[in-house]
Amino acid sequence: MIGIYIAGALLLFIAVLLIRAAMFRPRQQDFPECTAPEADSEVALRHLQEFIRCRTVSSRDPALAAPEAEFEKFRNLLKEFYPEIHKISPQERIGPAGILYKIPGKHSDAPCVFMSHYDVVPVDEAAWDKPPFAAEIADGYLWGRGTLDTKTTLLGVMEAAETLLKQGFVPENDLYLAFAGDEEIGGESQPAIVAEMNRRGIVPALVLDEGGAVVEKIFPGVKERCALIGTAEKGSLDLEFSLKGNGGHSSTPKPRTPVTNMARASVRVEEHPFPFRITPPTKEMLDTLGRRSSFALKIVFANLWCFRPLLDLICKKSGGEINALMRTTCAFTMMKGSEAPNVLPPSVSMVANLRLNGGTSIESAMAHIRKVMKNDDVELRVIQGSQPSPYSRTDSPGWKKVCAAIHGTWPEAVISPYLMMAASDSRHYCAISENVYRFSPMEMSSEARKSIHAHNEKVPVEQIDACVSFYLRLIGSC
Numbered sequence: 001m002i003g004i005y006i007a008g009a010l011l012l013f014i015a016v017l018l019i020r021a022a023m024f025r026p027r028q029q030d031f032p033e034c035t036a037p038e039a040d041s042e043v044a045l046r047h048l049q050e051f052i053r054c055r056t057v058s059s060r061d062p063a064l065a066a067p068e069a070e071f072e073k074f075r076n077l078l079k080e081f082y083p084e085i086h087k088i089s090p091q092e093r094i095g096p097a098g099i100l101y102k103i104p105g106k107h108s109d110a111p112c113v114f115m116s117h118y119d120v121v122p123v124d125e126a127a128w129d130k131p132p133f134a135a136e137i138a139d140g141y142l143w144g145r146g147t148l149d150t151k152t153t154l155l156g157v158m159e160a161a162e163t164l165l166k167q168g169f170v171p172e173n174d175l176y177l178a179f180a181g182d183e184e185i186g187g188e189s190q191p192a193i194v195a196e197m198n199r200r201g202i203v204p205a206l207v208l209d210e211g212g213a214v215v216e217k218i219f220p221g222v223k224e225r226c227a228l229i230g231t232a233e234k235g236s237l238d239l240e241f242s243l244k245g246n247g248g249h250s251s252t253p254k255p256r257t258p259v260t261n262m263a264r265a266s267v268r269v270e271e272h273p274f275p276f277r278i279t280p281p282t283k284e285m286l287d288t289l290g291r292r293s294s295f296a297l298k299i300v301f302a303n304l305w306c307f308r309p310l311l312d313l314i315c316k317k318s319g320g321e322i323n324a325l326m327r328t329t330c331a332f333t334m335m336k337g338s339e340a341p342n343v344l345p346p347s348v349s350m351v352a353n354l355r356l357n358g359g360t361s362i363e364s365a366m367a368h369i370r371k372v373m374k375n376d377d378v379e380l381r382v383i384q385g386s387q388p389s390p391y392s393r394t395d396s397p398g399w400k401k402v403c404a405a406i407h408g409t410w411p412e413a414v415i416s417p418y419l420m421m422a423a424s425d426s427r428h429y430c431a432i433s434e435n436v437y438r439f440s441p442m443e444m445s446s447e448a449r450k451s452i453h454a455h456n457e458k459v460p461v462e463q464i465d466a467c468v469s470f471y472l473r474l475i476g477s478c
């Protein structure tokens with residue numbers, strides 16, 4: 001008799017899982033019509049080529065950083081290429097390399113900010129198949145450092161605003177175009193612009209910076225193209241672990257050396273991952289893309305109340321992107337001991353890069369590490385760190401405008417919030433706005449994404465048009 005009850009309960013349980021999975025259907029994505037005027041593709045391409053030819057390389061290493069003249073050249077190009085914008089707004093310089101334009105709208109209470117940066121990371125020219133600053137066009141691609149990160153988005157903002165202004169467009173709301181020349185070194189330009197906006201009492205209804213893109217094969221079981229909009233970004237922390245030893249000759253060692261003690265500590269950290277935590281951006285992503293996944297995966301995503309421990313285990317075992325969405329990660333990247341094979345080191349050190357999930361602060365991450373490391377002699381030192389950003393809203397008018405412009409440009413793409421792993425300048429704007437979004441309006445293959453900060457960075461020429469077209473729609477609706 002008991003056996004029948006157990007079998008009945010089990011069947012019921014399975015039925016609940018299956019029904020929930022079957023009902024976990026995609027939500028209709030309805031957005032208002034968002035049209036755009038035609039832009040001049042040839043002019044946009046020519047302008048972008050000139051942008052790429054400016055070697056605006058930022059680096060903390062003065063030997064790699066470009067001279068100021070390259071940055072000045074870029075800023076002068078803006079004045080030359082966009083006379084309508086400059087008729088309305090001077091090129092205001094804020095901070096070390098910040099540029100701000102203000103295009104007044106009919107109202108000032110819901111301003112929109114379009115961000116980008118015009119500096120790029122250094123290149124290893126020998127690794128490139130085409131020169132990184134010549135802006136050559138080959139096989140339908142424009143080659144060059146900064147094509148993806150992120151002179152094309154800067155071009156998109158400027159071309160769109162110029163085109164619209166030429167047609168006599170007056171935006172509903174004030175528009176701010178805010179560009180930094182020192183993003184890649186975590187410079188002070190965007191923080192200075194934010195401080196200035198704060199001083200002027202500006203509370204943006206929308207801030208858009210680089211970030212997600214239109215991508216494929218990003219989520220297990222989803223075949224459609226997805227447009228991912230970053231609604232938050234993880235914090236970043238470089239942490240040095242160090243341990244003092246007594247040095248001495250290696251012929252008469254103690255049972256354990258500082259090297260093995262440090263190794264033990266690091267292994268303990270790795271064996272005790274940070275807690276599994278689904279933050280709002282990840283929850284919303286699972287809820288949007290999980291509904292478009294295969295039926296087997298829908299059983300998991302529709303029933304997280306019961307599969308959470310299983311998902312946690314899979315994430316721990318697999319690591320990689322899925323794991324990084326769900327927890328704070330800690331990757332050991334550098335280690336240093338003795339300089340000679342037969343000398344015990346007077347001190348050993350390791351460095352780890354942590355990416356902090358929402359709900360984990362720099363301080364709480366360090367407390368977790370101290371607890372699991374079980375070695376009070378290991379000293380921790382913060383080399384640099386930024387806290388995780390707040391979560392932006394996905395029900396605001398600003399969010400809807402971004403979605404409508406994406407839908408107008410890529411009608412078949414599934415739009416989803418996501419948690420960005422990389423840090424961008426946009427996080428500074430969270431101090432003055434709840435509506436900070438990270439989206440680079442371009443299709444990006446996984447190969448393209450890998451070329452960012454590496455070699456052979458290039459953008460498909462037709463994606464330059466798509467980018468301009470997106471900004472025409474978005475700026476036109478602001």
Ligand SMILES: [Zn+2]
Nearest residue numbers: 117149150210
């Ligand atoms: Zn960038």
